Amino acid sequence: MPRILIYGDSNTFGTAAMARLKDEGTVPRGARWGDVMAAKLGSDFDVVTEGLPGRTTVHDDPIEGAYRNGLRPLRAILESHRPIDLLIVCLGTNDTKNRFGLNATDIALGVGRLVREAMALGVVGRALVICPPPVQERGELGPIFEGAAARCVDLPAQMARFAVENGAAFFDAGQVISVDPVDGVHWSAQSHTTLGLALAPKVREVLT
Numbered sequence: 001m002p003r004i005l006i007y008g009d010s011n012t013f014g015t016a017a018m019a020r021l022k023d024e025g026t027v028p029r030g031a032r033w034g035d036v037m038a039a040k041l042g043s044d045f046d047v048v049t050e051g052l053p054g055r056t057t058v059h060d061d062p063i064e065g066a067y068r069n070g071l072r073p074l075r076a077i078l079e080s081h082r083p084i085d086l087l088i089v090c091l092g093t094n095d096t097k098n099r100f101g102l103n104a105t106d107i108a109l110g111v112g113r114l115v116r117e118a119m120a121l122g123v124v125g126r127a128l129v130i131c132p133p134p135v136q137e138r139g140e141l142g143p144i145f146e147g148a149a150a151r152c153v154d155l156p157a158q159m160a161r162f163a164v165e166n167g168a169a170f171f172d173a174g175q176v177i178s179v180d181p182v183d184g185v186h187w188s189a190q191s192h193t194t195l196g197l198a199l200a201p202k203v204r205e206v207l208t
Contacts, residue, residue: 002207003046005081005124006034007070007114008090010186011132012051017182021140027189036196041203048081056094057110063099070114075121082123086207088199089114090130090173092155093185096148104154112162119167128206129163130199131156133174133191136184145185169206171199 006012014032016025029035038047052068060066067073070091078084091114095107102110115127134152135145156172163170176198177191187195 001046002085004086005084006049006088008051009055010053015186017180017186031189033192033196036193037199040200057091078123085125087124087127093132096135096151098146104158108158108162112166115166115168127168129168129170131159131172133178138184141183141185171202
């Protein structure tokens with residue numbers, strides 16, 4: 001039975017659109033994109049979801065905490081679920097926050113490093129990088145993501161480039177979904193469904 005590990009942030013965790021910073025709503029379990037993808041793939045696949053709100057690619061967050069750095073726990077998580085036939089990395093949204101001052105190339109390089117580090121461990125067979133849909137600067141999250149829209153313009157191209165250079169497949173989620181206009185960052189339940197259904201055939205293709 002192929003094992004798939006999804007490594008992501010709040011949109012993998014299932015955080016719902018936030019009208020206020022203190023909101024803690026979630027998309028119901030079973031309706032999140034990883035769950036939808038798993039259901040579409042069927043019981044012949046073992047899908048493990050590791051989503052942490054606020055997770056970056058390789059950066060310590062000076063406000064939310066160093067533990068948000070996706071590189072720090074990567075080896076422990078991968079070793080905990082070995083062997084992994086397919087690692088899906090869906091990160092980059094939090095890297096667009098104004099506090100990090102990154103551009104699209106920087107963000108893509110961070111994803112590339114995660115893939116490279118993961119593959120070097122010898123516990124992952126293949127990798128798939130998902131570029132999240134572009135962020136919109138809206139509502140109470142707007143000031144936190146100031147400048148994110150501009151950073152996202154070239155992100156799919158750069159992420160595709162460094163995914164391929166590190167031996168990973170690539171999927172641009174922005175081609176099938178968009179962010180919820182309530183906060184410009186998180187995804188609606190419908191978007192979770194759409195992405196999950198779109199990714200199932202991509203996963204089969206990558207594992208073939």
